[in-house]
Amino acid sequence: MPFPSLPASQARVLLVDDDIELAGLLRDYLGRDGFAVDCAHDGESGASAAASGAYDIVVLDVTMPGINGIQALSRIRASSQVPVLMLTARGDDADRIVGLELGADDYVPKPCTPRELAARLRAILKRVQAGKGAGIESAQELRVGALQLWPGRRRAAWNGQALELTSTEFSLLELLARHAGQPVSKDRLSQEALGRPLTRFDRSIDVHISGIRQKLGPLPDGRSPIETVIRQGYMLVLP
Secondary structure (H helix, E strand, O other): OOOOOOOOOOEEEEEEOOOHHHHHHHHHHHHHOOEEEEEEOOHHHHHHHHOOOOOOEEEEEOOOOOOOHHHHHHHHHOOOOOOEEEEEEOOOHHHHHHHHHOOOOEEEEEOOOHHHHHHHHHHHHHHHHOOOOOOHHHHOOEEEOOEEEEHHHOEEEEOOEEOOOOHHHHHHHHHHHHOOOOOEOHHHHHHHHHOOOOOOOOOHHHHHHHHHHHHHOOOOOOOOOEEEEOOOEEEEOOO
16 A cells, blocks of 8 residues: 655555545545545554654554454554554543554544544644654753653653653653652643643553653652652652
């Protein structure tokens, strides 16, 4: 399947869904809304295209025959940190949590409206692009103890070792770093890092924080560098 180059002025979206009719509808809507969209209709070709570096963001359906969305996401994350938005069955918390644990940036439950999908894509892309073109300040290093962040480049290091973070993980860690030593509520983390309000029973923030903790590892005294503050949220521990 060919995946043509796209105008630099447009956000390049790869939509991976075996429902050809739905994919066409979403492609047409997103195209009218300013996105440049290519479609893949199976997990294998979708994962290959997603990891190619040709796209700014990937929309990946969970329920596909053969290589499903979860397996495709695992393949993508083996070589790429491209933002991935999962399409999950409404109420299917298991797939949702597994997807987040494997490095999905966020999810949208199906059926969803094209308008909702476009809004979620813009929220993710906005935070990815936030550091670019933000001037000298964004290029400066943000350091908290063993943590180093370069917001303009969306790069991070822990104890001098590069951290492989998803877009959402970076946004969460940057927000915690800018308020190190102070708890940040889940509501604020969701609004500023995910670009959406926290909803009841939504475990997205908890799953993303768990992933960040695993990548950071423990402090020398055995504590996690990100503490849970009961009824207040999460806090990056000061050295």
